[in-house]
Amino acid sequence: MTYSADVAVIGAGHAGVEAALAAARLGADTVIFTINPDSVANMPCNPSIGGSGKGHLVYELDALGGEMGYAADQVTLQSRTLNLGKGAAVHSKRVQADRNRYRAIVKHILEKQKNLRLVGAEVTDIGVDRSDGSRVTSVTTVYGDVWRVKAVIIAAGTYLDSRVFVGEANYPSGPDGMLPAKGLSGALAREGFALRRFKTGTPPRIPKSSIDLSRLEEQVGEKEIIPFSARTPEDAFASFSQIPCHIVYTNLKTHEIIRSSLHRSPLYSGVIHGTGPRYCPSIEDKVVRFASKERHQLFLEPLGYDTEEMYLGGFSSSLPGDVQYEMLHTLPGFEEAQIIRYAYAIEYDCIDPLELHSTLETKRIAGLFGAGQFNGTSGYEEAAVQGLLAGINAVRGIEGKEGITLSRGSSYIGTLIDDLVTKGTEEPYRIMTSRSEYRLLLRQDNADVRLCDIGHEVGLLSDESYEKYLEKQARIEEEKKRAERTVIPPSAALSERLTELGTAPTDTGVTLADLLRRPQLDYASLSDFDPSRPPLTRGEIKTAETDIKYEGYIRRQKAEVAAAARLEGKKLPEGVDYSEISGLRLEAAQKLNKFRPKNIGQASRISGVNPADISVLLIWLSQHPEKQEKRKEKSCGCLVFTAEGGKPSLLLIRNKRAGNISFPKGHVEEGETERQTAERELFEETGVSLKITEPFRTAINYKISADALKDVVYFAALSDRVALTPQEAEISEIFWVELDRVEDMLLYDNEKEVYKKAYSYMKSKYPILFGDKEKNE
Numbered sequence: 001m002t003y004s005a006d007v008a009v010i011g012a013g014h015a016g017v018e019a020a021l022a023a024a025r026l027g028a029d030t031v032i033f034t035i036n037p038d039s040v041a042n043m044p045c046n047p048s049i050g051g052s053g054k055g056h057l058v059y060e061l062d063a064l065g066g067e068m069g070y071a072a073d074q075v076t077l078q079s080r081t082l083n084l085g086k087g088a089a090v091h092s093k094r095v096q097a098d099r100n101r102y103r104a105i106v107k108h109i110l111e112k113q114k115n116l117r118l119v120g121a122e123v124t125d126i127g128v129d130r131s132d133g134s135r136v137t138s139v140t141t142v143y144g145d146v147w148r149v150k151a152v153i154i155a156a157g158t159y160l161d162s163r164v165f166v167g168e169a170n171y172p173s174g175p176d177g178m179l180p181a182k183g184l185s186g187a188l189a190r191e192g193f194a195l196r197r198f199k200t201g202t203p204p205r206i207p208k209s210s211i212d213l214s215r216l217e218e219q220v221g222e223k224e225i226i227p228f229s230a231r232t233p234e235d236a237f238a239s240f241s242q243i244p245c246h247i248v249y250t251n252l253k254t255h256e257i258i259r260s261s262l263h264r265s266p267l268y269s270g271v272i273h274g275t276g277p278r279y280c281p282s283i284e285d286k287v288v289r290f291a292s293k294e295r296h297q298l299f300l301e302p303l304g305y306d307t308e309e310m311y312l313g314g315f316s317s318s319l320p321g322d323v324q325y326e327m328l329h330t331l332p333g334f335e336e337a338q339i340i341r342y343a344y345a346i347e348y349d350c351i352d353p354l355e356l357h358s359t360l361e362t363k364r365i366a367g368l369f370g371a372g373q374f375n376g377t378s379g380y381e382e383a384a385v386q387g388l389l390a391g392i393n394a395v396r397g398i399e400g401k402e403g404i405t406l407s408r409g410s411s412y413i414g415t416l417i418d419d420l421v422t423k424g425t426e427e428p429y430r431i432m433t434s435r436s437e438y439r440l441l442l443r444q445d446n447a448d449v450r451l452c453d454i455g456h457e458v459g460l461l462s463d464e465s466y467e468k469y470l471e472k473q474a475r476i477e478e479e480k481k482r483a484e485r486t487v488i489p490p491s492a493a494l495s496e497r498l499t500e501l502g503t504a505p506t507d508t509g510v511t512l513a514d515l516l517r518r519p520q521l522d523y524a525s526l527s528d529f530d531p532s533r534p535p536l537t538r539g540e541i542k543t544a545e546t547d548i549k550y551e552g553y554i555r556r557q558k559a560e561v562a563a564a565a566r567l568e569g570k571k572l573p574e575g576v577d578y579s580e581i582s583g584l585r586l587e588a589a590q591k592l593n594k595f596r597p598k599n600i601g602q603a604s605r606i607s608g609v610n611p612a613d614i615s616v617l618l619i620w621l622s623q624h625p626e627k628q629e630k631r632k633e634k635s636c637g638c639l640v641f642t643a644e645g646g647k648p649s650l651l652l653i654r655n656k657r658a659g660n661i662s663f664p665k666g667h668v669e670e671g672e673t674e675r676q677t678a679e680r681e682l683f684e685e686t687g688v689s690l691k692i693t694e695p696f697r698t699a700i701n702y703k704i705s706a707d708a709l710k711d712v713v714y715f716a717a718l719s720d721r722v723a724l725t726p727q728e729a730e731i732s733e734i735f736w737v738e739l740d741r742v743e744d745m746l747l748y749d750n751e752k753e754v755y756k757k758a759y760s761y762m763k764s765k766y767p768i769l770f771g772d773k774e775k776n777e
Helices: 014-025 054-064 068-074 099-112 184-190 252-260 283-289 321-328 380-398 412-423 444-458 463-485 492-500 512-516 524-529 538-549 551-568 586-595 600-604 611-622 674-686 694-699 706-718 752-765
Strands: 002-004 007-010 030-034 048-050 076-082 092-097 116-120 123-129 135-141 146-148 151-154 163-166 169-172 195-202 205-207 217-219 245-249 297-302 309-313 344-351 368-370 637-642 732-738 741-743
Touching (some): 007 014, 014 099, 014 151, 048 054, 048 380, 054 068, 068 076, 068 380, 092 099, 099 116, 135 151, 184 344, 412 600, 444 463, 444 538, 492 524, 600 611
Parallel strands (some): 007 030, 030 116
Antiparallel strands (some): 123 135, 135 146, 163 344, 195 344, 205 309, 217 245, 297 309, 637 732
C-alpha cells in the first residue's frame, strides 16, 4: 500500500514523541512509527526525569511548548532539587517518575493528537530523490507499505541494529526485550552515512519484598515542590505524599567479586565494541577505573505505584546473571535479594552529529533530520529537546521558512546542539551545567524568560499560556523594582536577625534589594521585616531573588552573550575553499573544509581552529565584501587598556584619519618600527609598557575597516586574550572609542565614568587620534 503524509517520525521514544507532537501541532500531517506501540515513551533505564543540567532542559522544553515536563508532573513519585548547596545557576530539579503511568499518559496524548497517526511498524528504508541534489521523499516499512512524505525525522533511540549483552550471552534485541530495528542501518549506509557503534547499559530490577530497607539510608523528597511545567498549578503537590528512595554502598567484597569476574564481562573480553557513556559507567567500569575507591554509592528507586520493581542506580552491568546475584548479595540489606530483570549492556548504531546542521537536518540529504540517541546523545531529556527542534524545523522546511537555531547564550538546548554539530562526540553525549559558558543566565527558573517568546512565535505555545507567562514576568519585574525602593528601617530586631544569620547588622535604613544581595539572606529570612510584600508564587520569588542577588554578574554575562552574538552573526560563505585563504594554518583549513561552519562563532569552537585562525578569517571577510552583508563604515578607534599603577596602558589604536591600524607617534626613530617607537614613547611618558596580543599583531599587518577591527577585538576578548572575569576585571578594562564619545564594548555598561576618564586621558595625550586639528598643530 502507498500512503502520504507531510512528516514521518521514525521511533516513538522521547525524541520521537516530541518531534511528532511538535510537527502535528504546527499543522503538518504527521505519522510516527514504532516497532511496538507499547514502547511509546518507554524508560528502559532509570525512570526519572531531570537531574543536573537535564532539569534545565525540561524547563526549556516546556517554555517552547513541549510535553515532557507536564507529563512528568503527573507521574511524580518523588521530587528533589539537586545542588542546593551551590549557586542558583546549577540548581536542577529531578523527579522519580512512575514508569508505566508516564508511558500510558504519553501514548494517549499521541493517540488523541490532531494531525497525528501512530503506526506500529518498523521502518526499513528511506527514499531519496537525486534529480536536484538529494531530498528525502519516502519511508518504507517492513510490511512493504510506502509512505510518501516531505520530511523524515529519525529518532530511533537504541534500536538500530541493536544487540544485548549479559555475560557470555548476546543476541539481537532492542531495550527491554523489544525487537531491534534491522533494516534502516543498511539504508543509511547506502546513502553514505558513516555509522558508529555506541553502547549503554542498565542495572538489575529487584523486587522490593526481597530487600531489607531498614538497613539502607532513606532519601526523602523536598517539602516544597515547584512543578516542571507552567501548565501545572504550583499547589498541585500541596498534599502530595512522596515515595522515599534509598542509598546503599558497595564494599570491598563487591569489588573483589567484580574483579575476579572481569574475564566474563563482554566489556572487557572484547565482545562489545561500542563506546559507552563516560558519565554513567557500569559498575565493573567504576571498579577498574577508580581502583582506589573502597565503595561506590548506589541509589535504590521505585519504578511506580503499581509495581514492586526497584531500580538500583549506579549498578549497571553486563556481567553474567550468576555474577550479578553474587555481587548483589554483598550489599547490606540485599543478602536475600532476587532479580526480576537482569542488568544488560546494549550496543546500537548512530551517526556522527557532524553530519548535521544546527537545525538537526542532515547535510547529506535535505528534509532528513536526526534526533536523540541517533545523534550520539544519551538521556531522555537530551533526546526530547532535540526531537522538539527537529519537529519544528521539519515543518518550517516544508513551509519554506528558515529553521530555528538556538544559541549557546539562549539555552542549554542551544549548547547541546552546538556542541554536537561543531565539536562532534566520540561517546554518548550528556548535558551538564559545566558545558555552558553562561550558567548564571541559563537557570532553570528563568527558562520561560529565555524561550517563551520563541515558543509562542513558532506556534507551539498557546496564546493562553503566553499570556500567563507575560503576567508572571510583569509581577517579577514589579517585585524587583519594589525591592529597590523599599527601605527597611533599622531596628533591634533586624540587627538581631542579621547577626543570627552571620551578616553585619545595620544602624541605618537599607533597601530590601541591598539586603537580598548579601549571600546569607533571602526572602524567607526577611519576611518579618517586609510587610508590604505582595502575594507571589514560590517560583516568582525564586526568580526575583536570584535576579536581584546576582544583578551585576548577570549584566556582565549578558554583555558576553552580546559579544558572542556578533561572531555568530558573521556568516561564512558556503562554497569557500579554506585552503586558499592566505594565513590560515593547514590544520585549521582542513577542519574548516570538513565541518563547514555556518558562521565565525561556530568556527571558533571547532577543535584545531585557534584564535589566530579566527583573526585571519575576520580579516579575510573584511577584504571580501561580496562574501558578506554590506555594513556601514564607521570612523572609530579601538583602545584596550590595562590598569597598572593607576595608569592606563594602550594596547591598540585605530587612527580614524589614516584608515588603517597605527600607533600614536610624533616621529619614528631611525632603526625603530612605528610600533617600537610607540612602545618606547609611551613607556617614557607613562611608565607603562605597551602590550599587543596575537590577534592584534595579525590585524596591524592589514588595512582593515573599523567594523572588521571591532570583530577582531571581540574575538580577542572571547578567546581569553583579554580578561573578562569579574576577578580579572580589577586588572583589565576594554574600551571602544568612537569620535567624542565612549561606548561600552563588552563590560560595565553602568560605569561610564571609567570610560570618560580613559577617553580624556588618551585625547589629551594623543589629540591626532581624535581629529583635534587645533591641538595637533
